[in-house]
Amino acid sequence: MAELLERTGLPAARPVTMAAALNQALSDSLAADDSMLILGEDVGTLGGVFRITDGLAAKFGDHRVVDTPLAESGIVGTAIGMAMNGLRPVVEMQFDAFAYPAFEQITSHLAKLHNRSRGAISLPIVIRIPYGGGIGGVEHHCDSSEVYYTATPGLRVVSPATPGDAYTLLRQAIESPDPVIFLEPKRRYWSSETVQLDRTGPAIDRAVVRRSGSDATLISYGGTLSTALEAATAAAEDGWDLGVIDLRSLSPFDDETVCAAVRRTGRAVVIHEASGFCGYGAEVVARVTEQCFHHLQAPILRVTGFDIPYAPPTLEEHHLPGVDRILDAVERLQWNDTVTPPRDRA
Amino acid sequence: MAELLERTGLPAARPVTMAAALNQALSDSLAADDSMLILGEDVGTLGGVFRITDGLAAKFGDHRVVDTPLAESGIVGTAIGMAMNGLRPVVEMQFDAFAYPAFEQITSHLAKLHNRSRGAISLPIVIRIPYGGGIGGVEHHCDSSEVYYTATPGLRVVSPATPGDAYTLLRQAIESPDPVIFLEPKRRYWSSETVQLDRTGPAIDRAVVRRSGSDATLISYGGTLSTALEAATAAAEDGWDLGVIDLRSLSPFDDETVCAAVRRTGRAVVIHEASGFCGYGAEVVARVTEQCFHHLQAPILRVTGFDIPYAPPTLEEHHLPGVDRILDAVERLQWNDTVTPPRDRA
C-alpha cells in the first residue's frame, strides 16, 4: 500500500476526470523530480485557464510553477535553455492556436538540437497543448494542430483519450528524454473514469486496442476516441462487431498493433476531428494500406473534420465527426452480400 | 507580336533559367499592376540572396521593392494589413526555415481572414519560399515545409518544377484572389529550359501529365519532378513505360488528372524529398487509393526523404530520393510474372 501510494500518489481506484488526472500527474512529477518545473501563462496563481495546474504553485512554490510573461516563443525558447542546463520544463500553451508563435523554436530547435549536437544535448521538455474543439470555443481556441508536429522529425507526439491514460502518458512524457508534444483533448477534460492512476502502463509509443472486433477496425485518438467507441457500441446493437484502436502515440506510429488488427478485419476507418486534407489520418491510411494491402477488402476510409478553418460554435456539431458519420463510413466499406451492413439489419 | 510582347514581356522562346523566369514574372507583374509590391529581406538593393528580385528595385523603385527590417512575422503581418487596404504584396522568405517565425500570421490570419470576415476581406498575397535541399546548404536552409501549409485550409499551395511553369504559376499566383504559398525548389533555380514565357497555361489548380505511360504512374512536384522524369527515361531504356505527373498545385489537389492516370496504370509511386511520415505523399496515397482502390494492382508506394531533420551537405545525397530508389519502388509494385520489371530485363 505504501508502495502503491509512492507509485501513484493515490490510494486506490476512484472516479477521476481527465483534468484531475493531469493535475495529479504534474503534482506527482514535481514531487518526484526537483529539476522539473512548469512554465506558462496563468499556470501559477490562477492554476491555468482549465485549472490543470490548480494548487501546484501553492504546493511547490512559484519558482517551480512559473507565470511567465505573455510570449509563447519566449516560453519555449527559455525552456530549451533550461533543459540545456539540466532542468525538465513542462510548458503549458493556453490553447492550440497560441502555440503557433513558438513554431520556430519548436521546429528549428526543440525538434533538432539533439540531432544537431550529435546527441550531446538532450531536451526532455513536454509541451502541453489543449487542442481541438467541441467546447463551443471561438476561433483560435479549437484547432487540431497535431500534424504540424507529427510532420516534424525529432518530436514525440502523444494524445491521451481517457483520464487514466492521461495520467500514465503524462508521467511517461515527462520522464521521456525526448521532447514531447502532449496534446490534451480539451473537450475530454471533464470526462470521468473510475480508475487507479498508475504511471506504469503501455509504453509511451504503443497503441492500445480499446475494443477488439472482427468486422472492421476503427482507428482514432484523443477527442474522437470516445465517439469511435460509441459508434462501435451502436453498431454492436445491430450485431456488428467493430474493433477500436486508441493510437495514443501519433509519432512514432505503432505499426505492429494497428496492422495486426487491420489484417484481421480487412476493413478500417480512421477518425479524427482535424481537417482531412493532409491530416494525420492520411499517414495512417497510407502506411497501413502499404503494409496490409492484400488483406484489405475495401480502401481504408477517413472520417474527419471538413477542410475548413474551425467552425463557429453554433455550427461545430456539423464539423465534428459523429457516430452517424462513422457508421456511414463503415457502411461504405464495400460489404459483399454475404454480410449485410448494420443499418440494413436494423 | 506586340500583343505577344504585352502578354509575356519576352519576344519569343529562348533558354531561360527558373531564376530568370521568376524574375521576369515579378517584373511583368510589377509593370502590370501598380498595387503590387515586393517585401522581404535583401530583396531590394541586393536583389535577394538568390537574385530572384535582381534589378527590380532599380527599375520600380524601393517603394515597390522593399528591404524590410529583419522580422518574418513582421513582413507577413504588415503584408496582411497592406492587402486589407488594396495592395497585392508578394513576400519573399529568404529560406524555408526562416518562414517559421511568421507561422502564426500565416495560419491564424493569412489563411483565415477571408473566412473570418465572411468574404469581406480578401488577401491576394503571395509568399515565395525557396524550399528543399540539394544545394549543399547547411541546416535550416533545406527544409521541405510544404505540409505545414497544405494542412492549413484557406491557403493555396503551389510549386513549379520547370522554368516555363515557374513563370506561369507565379503570374497566376499573383493574380489569384486567394493567399498563395509559392514554393520554389531552390535546387532548380539554375535549371534551364528553352521556352516562351506565357502567363496563360494550365489553371493554377491543375496538375499536368509531363509524360504519359501505361505501366505505372510516377507522381511528383517541385524539386523531385526532374528526378521522376529521369527515372522514367531510364526505365524506358528497359522497355518500361512509366508516366509522370507534375502536381503543380499541392492545395487544392487535382484528383481528376491524377486518378485518371492511376486508373489507367493501376500502379503508382509518389515522390518527394520531404520526410515521408505525415509528408504530402501520405495525402496523395490516401485519397488516390480511396478513389482508385479496385484499379490498383499494388499499394501506392512513397519514395521520400527519411524521417530525419535535413541531412548535412556531405550526406544529403543519401537522403534525397534518386533515380535508383524510384526504380526500386517501381520494382516493388508487385508485378505478376506475365510482365517482368525493368531491371530483370536489363
Added chain:
Amino acid sequence: MSILSAVPSAPSDVVHRRDLLPSSVPLRFLDSDGHWNACGALFQPADHELVALHRAMVIGRRFDTQAVALVKQGRLAVYPSSRGQDACQVGSVLALRRQDWLFPTYRDSVALITRGLAPVEVLTLLRGDWHCGYDPYKFRVAPQCTPLATNCLHAVGLAHAARFKGEDTVALVLLGDGATSEGDTHEALNFAAVWKAPVVFLVQNNGYAISVPLSKQTAAPTLAHKGIGYGIPSLRVDGNDAAAVYSAVKEAAESARAGGGPTLIEAVTYRMDAHTNADDATRYRSAAEVELWRTRDPIDRLQGYLVARHLLDEHALAAVHAEAEAFAAEVRESLSEDACRDPADLFRFVYTEPTAALRAQNAQLAAELAAADHG
C-alpha cells in the same frame, strides 16, 4: 537610403532623444475627485467634446453591463467586459475621423459600439454565431483580434499602404499590457518607426493579463518607456481620464497624419470585471484593489466635473441615461432570437471560390442533414 546613411554612426555623439521618453507623471486633466488640472503637454478638449465623451461612456457602460447580463441569461456565450476602461474605449475612438481605421481586440466591444457598429454585429462572435459579425470596411474597423499583438502588424501594414496610395488615413491599434510582451508588438513598433507609418499604438494597461500582474510581465519603468527603443515618441496618460485619452490620441493621430510617424501611448487603467465571465478574478486580485479603482471611475469623474461646470444638468443627464436604456433595450431586442445559421456558410468563404473538394463536402453535409430531417 544613401550608402553613407548606412555607416553605423561611427564612434561619435548621438542625439539622445530624451524627448521620446514619456512624462514622469501620467498626463491627465481630471483627477479622481473630478478636479480639472491644466496639462501643458496636451491640447485641452472643448466643452462640447467633453460632453460627447461623457455621453458615449454612459452608453458604452450600459452596453457593457447589458452584455454581461446577456451572458448570464445564456444569450451570449462569453463576454470580456471593459468596464473601468470606458475612458480608453471611448476617448480613443472619438479621436478618430471617418477615414481612419481601428484595430481592436476581443476586449474592445465598447470601442466598436462607440464607432457606430450595430450591437448585434459586434456581439456575433461572442454569441458563437460566426467569427466576425460585421463588414470591416463599413466603419473601417478590423475584425476583433484574439491572437495577441498580431493586429499591431496589420495596423502598420494598412497605414503604410494608405501612405503608399496617398490616402489621408491613420490606424489606431488597441492592445493590452500583456500583449506588449509578444514579439509581434516589437516588430510592429519597429516597422512603423522605420516606415514612419501613420499608426497610433494605444496600450490599455489594466494591470493584468488574465491573472498575471504587470510586475510579472515587465521590469520596465513604464510601458511607455518602450517607445524610445524604436525612435517612437511615447505618452503616458491616465487611462481613466477620458479627456486625457481623447486629446493624447488626437494629437498622436494628427502627428501621424502630418508625417510624424507612429506614437506609443500607455493608458493606465483597470478592468473592474473579471477577464471574462469564465474567469474568477478573486483568485488573483484583492477586493481592496478593486475598491481602490472604483474610486477612480472614469464616468463619475467626468460627470462630476461637467455637472460642477453646469455643462450637464439634471435634464441632460436624464436624457443621456434614457438614451442608454433605449440602446440597451435595442441590444436585448436584437439578440432575442437566434440568427439563422446556414451550415453551407462553413464552405463558402474558405476560398474566393469553393474548391471541388469543398463543394463535395458541402453536398455531403447537406445530404446528411436532409436524411436526418426525413429520418
Added chain:
Amino acid sequence: MSILSAVPSAPSDVVHRRDLLPSSVPLRFLDSDGHWNACGALFQPADHELVALHRAMVIGRRFDTQAVALVKQGRLAVYPSSRGQDACQVGSVLALRRQDWLFPTYRDSVALITRGLAPVEVLTLLRGDWHCGYDPYKFRVAPQCTPLATNCLHAVGLAHAARFKGEDTVALVLLGDGATSEGDTHEALNFAAVWKAPVVFLVQNNGYAISVPLSKQTAAPTLAHKGIGYGIPSLRVDGNDAAAVYSAVKEAAESARAGGGPTLIEAVTYRMDAHTNADDATRYRSAAEVELWRTRDPIDRLQGYLVARHLLDEHALAAVHAEAEAFAAEVRESLSEDACRDPADLFRFVYTEPTAALRAQNAQLAAELAAADHG
C-alpha cells in the same frame, strides 16, 4: 509577487530610470589613432590583459583569413568572416570565466577559437560535415545559431536555470544589429529582465544585415536605447576597441553575477569582408566606406598603443605572429583530409533511441549502399 505589487502604478510618479540609457558617446579607451583616453564609466584593464587581448586578436584574425582561404580552395563550403569585429569576438570571450556560457551565431567562429575550441570542430558545420562539430558542454559553448535571435532565449533559459540551481554562471549571447528586429530578441530581453537572469546581450552592430543598412533596420537613436524599455541597463561601446568591449562585458557579467540582472551592450563595429564568401558586398556598400573602417582596425589600434607603451616589443610581436602562423598551419592540417562520414549517423541522433521506423530506414540505406558497392 504580493497582490499589491500588482496594482498598476496608479497615476503617480515613476522613477524615470534615465540611468538605464546608454552614454551619448560610445565608451572607449583607445581611439583609432591608438591614443588612450580615460573612460570613467568602465574599469581599466590591466596591462597584461591588454597584451592578452592583442595576442588573441592576432591569432583570431589569422584563423579568419585562413578560413577564407580554405573556402577558396574548396576545403570549406562557406565561411562568414568576422574580420573587423575582432575586438568584439575576442574582448567578449576573454571577459568570461570557465563556468560561464557563450551563445554564438554563425558569425562568431573567432569567438569559439578564442574560447579554446579546436578549429576542426568549429569548422565542421561550415565544411558541410555535420551540423555542430563540438560538444557544447566541453567549453560551455552552445551550437552556433543560425535562426536569428533564437539563441537569445536559450541563453536566458540557461542562465535562469543556473540561478535556479544555485550555480554561479553567466550567459553571454551574441547577436547582430539585424537580429535585434526579430521578436525573439524582444521576448528574450523581457524574460531576462523580469527574471533578473544573469545574461549579457552583446549586439555586434556592424551596420548591416547582409545588404540591409541599419537605417532600414531601426529608427532608434541607438540600439542600446532598447534596454530601458525592459528596465535593462545599456552600454554603448566602440566595438573596435578591445579594451572597451572587454571591460564592458566583464562589468556586465559581474553585475549579473551579483544579482543585478541582464545588461544590453551595443558594440559599434564593422564587417570588413562580405556577409559570406557567397555574398557580393560591392552591391550595397561603397569602397570609401570600407576604407573609412580600415583606418579603425582594432588590432592596429591596440598594437600601436602597446608598442608605444613598450608592453610589446619586436620579439614579443614576432612571437605572437609565429604562434598565429603555427595555428594557421594546424588549421590547414586538421582540415586537409575529409572527415569520415557515416550515413548511419543520419538516424542515430533524431531521438535518444532510434525508432523502429528509423532503424528500418537505416537498414534500407545500408542495403542500398551495399548493393551499390557490389554493383
